[in-house]
Amino acid sequence: QTVVTQEPSLTVSPGGTVTLTCASSTGAVTSGSYPNWFQQKPGQAPRALIYNTSNKHSWTPARFSGSLLGGKAALTLSAVQPEDEAEYYCLLYFAGAQVFGGGTKLTVL
């Protein structure tokens, strides 16, 4: 069974930059896994941020960017704002099925 791994938690200072990563147990993550990234705040439904590795939705702030980095999918937040404190999930596609990572709890402190 495919496992997708994210950092359990990260802390960043306001105005700083942080990169969250998403790794696959099957090997390097490629664009063929169509990496998606989601943000979820307590008590809310998830919200899509990035699709197909690096594409932003119309509501995605410019400070969020997606990429492939060292065999993993990556989500970079620049000039972090207090409202970016949330849980972030990646999602990878594997031959018809989709698998979420365990999520990264991002603390802005």
Next chain:
Amino acid sequence: EVQLVESGGGVVQPGRSLRLSCTASGFTYGDYAMNWVRQAPGKGLEWVGVIRSKAYGGTTEYAASVKGRFTISRDDSKSIAYLQMNSLKTEDTGVYYCSRDLWFDPWGQGTLVTVSS
């Protein structure tokens, strides 16, 4: 406005069945695949399954944890996706969301399913 609304959640005993609905509006529902995703209390997201559009055969895929117990279907005339859940287990407890297509946008508000005796 593109919108998804889940319904049908509730409390059910282990071994029983429940059917959830996801009602869509604001877009041409028949053109899109629909996903179901769940979240156990205090846990992360788990993809449950997908039903493709009729243009792609209306085929389904499921997570290993629900395969053989859960069935996804769709009624394009009503813009509704269904999740039929049979042989429910306590570990199926959680909030169930529907979401559109490969890019999982948008999401509904979710419906809570509690499997307990």
